[in-house]
Amino acid sequence: MARSITILGAGLVGSLMSVILSKKGYRVTMYERRPDMRSATISAGRSINLAMSARGWKALDLAGLRPEMEALAIPMYGRYLHQPDGTSAFQPYGKNNEAIFSVSRGELNKKLMTLAEKEGVKIHFEHRCTHVQVVKNEVHFELPNGEKKELNADLLLGADGAFSALRSSYAMMERVDADQQYLAHGYKELSIPPNADGSMRMERNALHIWPRKNFMLIALPNTDGTFTCTLFLPFEGETSFAQLTTKAAVTTFFETHFPDAISLMPTLLEDFFQNPTSSLITTHIKPWHFQDKSALLGDAAHAIVPFYGQGMNAGFEDCTVLSSLMEKHGDDWTTILNEYDQKRKPNGDAVASLALLNFVEMRDKVADPSFLERKKIEKELGKKYPDQFISVYEMVSFSHIPYRTALGCIRAQDELLEKIMKEESTDEKIAQWVNQYHSTVQQLDFEDGN
Ligand SMILES: Cc1cc2nc3c(=O)[nH]c(=O)nc-3n(C[C@H](O)[C@H](O)[C@H](O)COP(=O)(O)OP(=O)(O)OC[C@H]3O[C@@H](n4cnc5c(N)ncnc54)[C@H](O)[C@@H]3O)c2cc1C
Structure with a gap:
């Protein structure tokens, strides 16, 4: 019989994961600290809207929610820069009119919860997990009236956000590395x-x-x-x-x-x-799972700063990866969680670094004329050499190439672009430099990360 799964946190990632698991025949129960946002007049949490990009959409496809959310999403085709002198400029994100999409966090979360319930997931609201006895998989809760509850989970997934109780419980164990900045x-x-x-x-x-x-x-x-x-x-x-x-x-x-x-x-x-x-916080933890008993996903595994618009997208990609590992390994959760950890932890670390780097780009570099020139050249390269060059931004936002590959391409792209911008460049020389760039990065893994 398929195992029953307990999920901590009915936020974006927990709710989506519960739908995917339920569709695969698992019995899923979710425990959420807050009251039901569909009936209570509470804010949906941090930030009213979010930018959804390729990785997020792919996961919504698995849940069957894409068409409904697409109808509510506003495409943003680029950055609209407002300069201190009152002038403005538009910088497209992609070379082929690609967009990232503004979606309402609250609407998305509510739709995911409702879909989860339709799929048979039971959600217990106002259950705050205080801690987990990780080895025994014993989960402890506190209710608003002070009542305490505990349960033994068969398989436990911590999707309880940046200040995850499961993450804190892992962090108390020996040979677990955990930090936050x-x-x-x-x-x-x-x-x-x-x-x-x-x-x-x-x-x-x-x-x-x-x-x-x-x-x-x-x-x-x-x-x-x-x-x-x-x-x-x-x-x-x-x-x-x-x-x-x-x-x-x-x-x-x-x-x-x-x-x-x-x-x-x-x-x-x-x-x-x-x-x-x-x-705003960045967290790292190693490992992301304990035996075949529990694992972290979403912000609980990798809270990152919001400057690449990837926190939710990365969390949704965790769900896509878990889903494909379930396809591959059936009910063998020892293998599923091991492979999940091996695949996702380096990508969680990479997207955390990408997000911090993009803060400097957004607040400082985007207004610099040489940055604008660079972006123009990147797009031209992407069009002329589509098999050899994809900009880091496009890899992160419009593809499923692993985040760690995107991070690994930064230095080589910087060198290539600097050469083109600084040296006397002819078409021939550019073709040669692009070839050199391509041979430097081609040992990286460009396969779809999930
Ligand atoms: C300002 C800002 C802007 C952002 N913009 C973007 C963006 O444009 N694009 C993007 O992809 N990402 C963005 N993010 C990141 C995104 O918000 C998160 O990555 C995403 O919400 C993570 O989802 P999650 O379900 O893992 O965690 P959360 O959304 O935090 O959900 C966790 C859930 O667990 C519950 N919970 C917490 N503790 C407990 C407990 N102890 N017991 C039980 N339940 C608990 C919470 O109430 C919550 O419902 C932004 C973040 C910020 C701060």
Whole structure:
């Protein structure tokens, strides 16, 4: 008989995994710390919208949710740059009009939960896992009234987010390496409403960025005509959240750095003082599983900073990989979890590094004319040499090439692009350099990561 599976956390990744497992005939029970977001008036969690890209869509295909979510998703074909002098520019993401998609986190989570229940998954809300006795697979919960509960899991999956109780319980064990780093920057969500006639106040099909070297503002479109903006700013220092304690200071800050945005934000001051300032964390842990008894997935395994828009996408790819390992190994969970760990841990580490590197790119480099020139050349190379060159951004966002391969290509791509931009380049020389680049990276694994 197929094993029964307990999942901690009915967030995006836990809910999706529960649907996939249920479709494969497993009996699945989920335990979620919060009340049911479909009936309670609580926010769906961190960030109102998310950028979904190829890896996320692939996993939604497995759940059969893609068409429904596509109807609610807004394609963003590129970055719309807002410069300090008030000028703006559009940078396409892909060479063939590819897009990443703005989706509502809350809607997606609610749809996944409802689908999970339709598939027979039982969800217990307001059950906070306090800790797990990993060797015995004994899971302990606390309810809002203080009542304590425990259960013995047959197979346990921890999808309980960046501060996972299962992850903390692993971290207490011998020969487990676990670390976490907070970013010096925090973030705050703000919003831009539609015009009186319902139309949007900025270009709809783009991710808007106001890059300002050590900090930035971004905005993603929502289907109701609003934009959700996120300000990323250091917690401390000369230009920081610590300085923005009065209405006058916030107004001056926005007038100075984001003059074209402030006029679009009538509720800026209310939003700024009502909304929390949240922190950003990167975590690593090794291993990601314990025998055939339990494993981590999603942010519980790899919490990353949001600058590549890949946290959920990477978590959904964990689900795709687990699904294909189940196809390959049937009910042999010792092998499934071993292979899952071997395949995914290096990719979890790689996407964490990619996300940190992309922060510098977004807040600083995107406004630099030589960066714009580089992006143009990357696209030309991609079109002219499609079998030899794919930019790192395209690998991460529009393909299923493993994250660690994308990370492994960075240095070779930097060298290639620098040569093209700095040296006297002819078509012949470029062809030769592209060949050299290709032979450097071709020993990496370009196969679909799942
Ligand atoms: C500002 C910001 C912007 C982002 N933008 C993007 C983006 O554009 N694209 C993208 O792909 N990713 C993005 N991310 C990352 C994305 O939000 C996460 O990677 C994703 O939510 C991870 O899903 P998860 O299910 O693993 O964890 P979570 O979404 O955190 O879900 C975990 C669930 O477990 C529950 N839980 C927690 N602890 C317990 C416990 N002890 N017991 C029981 N239940 C528990 C929580 O209530 C929650 O429901 C962004 C993140 C941030 C902070």
